[in-house]
Amino acid sequence: MNLEGSRALVTGASSGIGAALAEAFAERGATVGLVARREDRLAEVLERCQKHSPDSRMWAQDLSDLDAVTPFAERADDELGGINLLVNNAGIPKRRRVTDLTIEEVDAVNALNYLSPIRLTLALVPRMLARGRGRILNISSVAARLSPPGEAAYAATKAAITTFSECMAIELWDTPISVHVVDPGVIDTELFGLPGNDPLLAQVGAEPPSVVVDAVLDQFEADRFETYVPAWFEDLATGKATDLQGFLAGSAEWYREARGSSA
Numbered sequence: 001m002n003l004e005g006s007r008a009l010v011t012g013a014s015s016g017i018g019a020a021l022a023e024a025f026a027e028r029g030a031t032v033g034l035v036a037r038r039e040d041r042l043a044e045v046l047e048r049c050q051k052h053s054p055d056s057r058m059w060a061q062d063l064s065d066l067d068a069v070t071p072f073a074e075r076a077d078d079e080l081g082g083i084n085l086l087v088n089n090a091g092i093p094k095r096r097r098v099t100d101l102t103i104e105e106v107d108a109v110n111a112l113n114y115l116s117p118i119r120l121t122l123a124l125v126p127r128m129l130a131r132g133r134g135r136i137l138n139i140s141s142v143a144a145r146l147s148p149p150g151e152a153a154y155a156a157t158k159a160a161i162t163t164f165s166e167c168m169a170i171e172l173w174d175t176p177i178s179v180h181v182v183d184p185g186v187i188d189t190e191l192f193g194l195p196g197n198d199p200l201l202a203q204v205g206a207e208p209p210s211v212v213v214d215a216v217l218d219q220f221e222a223d224r225f226e227t228y229v230p231a232w233f234e235d236l237a238t239g240k241a242t243d244l245q246g247f248l249a250g251s252a253e254w255y256r257e258a259r260g261s262s263a
Helices: 016-027 039-050 066-080 103-131 152-171 209-222 233-242 244-262
Strands: 007-011 031-036 057-060 085-088 134-139 177-184 226-229
Touching: 007 016, 007 066, 007 103, 016 031, 016 039, 016 085, 016 209, 031 039, 031 066, 039 057, 057 066, 066 103, 085 103, 103 134, 103 152, 103 177, 134 152, 134 209, 152 177, 177 209, 209 226, 226 233, 233 244
Parallel strands: 007 031, 007 085, 031 057, 085 134, 134 177, 177 226
Antiparallel strands: none
8 A cells, every 4th residue: 555645644643543553654654643632642653653754743632622623624734734644543432331321421422433533524525625635544443333232322423433434435436535434343452441431341352453554554455445353343244234133132142141241
């Protein structure tokens, strides 16, 4: 995948998948713009990126401040010299049973995971079209396709960004802008250790962020809309689509057993 000369904006770039993608892009010749809240962590990632791409830069920005997102997108586009690769990666989890969720929690997850990347996208797509080049990568989740119990608020935001991406891909099909979605499973990032979340019920091994990087580079090369990490999750999603009732019943049985074993 030739990223030489690209100008990429990566959100949630201070750690995990965002940091790994930013560094991989920089290693391949892209000028990378990093955005996240934690300035000290961003600075560490930026230093690694600038070893390969000296003009890379960073912005400490809270993307959950929705009124500030569009002005930030426009400023970042100007200062980076014209963004042609947008990676919407910033997000927060919320593992909580529906009966325990508060509306404030739902609103907070929706703001960062869905409304913020949509505002970034809407601000940058017209500029990409005017320049005749663009690629949008939305980091979704297998939760968007597999509806895991205990993650309704989080999964709904990922389903929303996935469906928005599908519609956008159709509308932009005949333009120079390509749209992509990545559905990671359990990746070894801070996302699964943040306070204020119920324990993760699924007993699966965490994959390193590098597997997402490899999948994304392959996805770009093939110009494929969606990819799952690990790839076998696609079989589960296909099974759900062909027999939703059976999938829900099986998930409910698994959920009862998992809750019982974790009690």
